[in-house]
Amino acid sequence: MSTPEEWPMDRTTAESLLRGDRTGHPLDRVLAAASAPAGDRELAGEAAAMAAFRAAAQTPARRRPSAVRSALAKLLTLKVAAVAFATTATIGGVSLAANTSTLSGPAGVAEPPVTVSRPAQPRPSTPAPSRTRPSASRPASTPASPSGPSTRSSAPDRTTELCREFGRRDRDWNDERFRELERRAGARNRIDRFCGFPAGSRTGDPRRTTGWPKPGSSAEPRR
Amino acid sequence: MTAPEDLDAVVTAAQRGDETAFRLLYRTQQPALLRYLRVLVGEDAEDVASEAWLQIARDLRAFSGDWDGFRGWTATIARHRAMDLLRAQRRRPQASAPIEFLTEMSAGDDTADRAVELVSTDAAVALIASLPQEMAEAVMLRVVVGLDANTTGKILGRRAGAVRTAAYRGLKQLAARLPPPTEERRPDPWSRPVTTSAAPALKEMR
Numbered sequence: 001m002s003t004p005e006e007w008p009m010d011r012t013t014a015e016s017l018l019r020g021d022r023t024g025h026p027l028d029r030v031l032a033a034a035s036a037p038a039g040d041r042e043l044a045g046e047a048a049a050m051a052a053f054r055a056a057a058q059t060p061a062r063r064r065p066s067a068v069r070s071a072l073a074k075l076l077t078l079k080v081a082a083v084a085f086a087t088t089a090t091i092g093g094v095s096l097a098a099n100t101s102t103l104s105g106p107a108g109v110a111e112p113p114v115t116v117s118r119p120a121q122p123r124p125s126t127p128a129p130s131r132t133r134p135s136a137s138r139p140a141s142t143p144a145s146p147s148g149p150s151t152r153s154s155a156p157d158r159t160t161e162l163c164r165e166f167g168r169r170d171r172d173w174n175d176e177r178f179r180e181l182e183r184r185a186g187a188r189n190r191i192d193r194f195c196g197f198p199a200g201s202r203t204g205d206p207r208r209t210t211g212w213p214k215p216g217s218s219a220e221p222r223r
Numbered sequence: 224m225t226a227p228e229d230l231d232a233v234v235t236a237a238q239r240g241d242e243t244a245f246r247l248l249y250r251t252q253q254p255a256l257l258r259y260l261r262v263l264v265g266e267d268a269e270d271v272a273s274e275a276w277l278q279i280a281r282d283l284r285a286f287s288g289d290w291d292g293f294r295g296w297t298a299t300i301a302r303h304r305a306m307d308l309l310r311a312q313r314r315r316p317q318a319s320a321p322i323e324f325l326t327e328m329s330a331g332d333d334t335a336d337r338a339v340e341l342v343s344t345d346a347a348v349a350l351i352a353s354l355p356q357e358m359a360e361a362v363m364l365r366v367v368v369g370l371d372a373n374t375t376g377k378i379l380g381r382r383a384g385a386v387r388t389a390a391y392r393g394l395k396q397l398a399a400r401l402p403p404p405t406e407e408r409r410p411d412p413w414s415r416p417v418t419t420s421a422a423p424a425l426k427e428m429r
Contacts, residue, residue, distance in 0.1 A: 005403055006401070006403055007398040008398070009391070009394055009395040011387075011391050013394075014391040014394045014395070017394055018366055018394070020366065025398070026401050026404075027397055027401070030347045030351075030397065031366050033343060033344050033346070034348050034363075034366060034367050035255070035367045035369075037254070038253065039254075042257050043250060043253060043254075044269070046246065046250070046253070048277075049249050049276040049279075050242065050245065052276060052277045052280035052281065053242065053245045056281045056284070
């Protein structure tokens, strides 16, 4: 079993030992001792750990990688709105009054973006003004389908505004508003559907050169 | 000991805020973390383990995985906290620090004798901690924390094959430090005078 000088070791035995198998090797006892059940001394920090657990239970969940987007939508909406407010106030293009009304609106109750874009359904009638989306008020002459994603139930004004900005300007992804829109849509490549644009699935053209509400058109219920 | 499949449910329950479940997780995992940390930071292991559990308690709801995943996740946290401490203290991990201790190990092997004869957990962990760090970590993560080679590799930032080799070499070194298997040299703690060896035991040295 062994040489006179020292205990042998080969890879097979090593793997068995590492798995916790009994091999008959004297290291069995060493490794078993190293992984023996806890001594009382080793559990001296239990009270502190439990206190930390209770304290964590009392605070809102933080950093949920599995639900980053919903967390962002829920936790950051207000912050994002505030940042967007500052940005738009600085850059211009949207009046201060419009922003103020947006901030006082439903910004804090945004849904998790995952539930936002639903399958497109025919919408023969125009929804109520407060829930109007660009797609709903798209000019009838456009080749785009009259259907679009169903109306979102929250933050419609802000979303409408962001979508309008998104379509009006060259896409500058460093603009805080577009990042906010990206967050609301859940992903950059979902913005088209999110905003009800004639995305590639319907028109074959991901560009939104048609069917896009123009500034000053009837698509702007709040102006 | 609770079966692993039951501990999967315990992890889930703890994530929902079940205190009893978290207590069971602590009692099951803390010894492994503490012993692993002892290899990294020696006497600071208790403090580092406490820091690790603070983070575990805080971030548990964000964790996604079962009991196996939990073991790897907590070991990762423990290792990060240990590295923070070592960085702050600008020192090397414990295992490779006291050079004279390594000399004692290879010369007298008194600690190895004790590890085999007394087979106390402290002595066994101390013996493993005397290995070069990469070997000691590989052995501890695989044997004591109970991780497979892949998970261990992720924690250590190495390939699974490198982990297997490090663990194998570590065990080979440990085996070489054990009392030789020849009958006349096999230590007999009952007849041998306690003061035979001049080499201090590991616990006395620390």
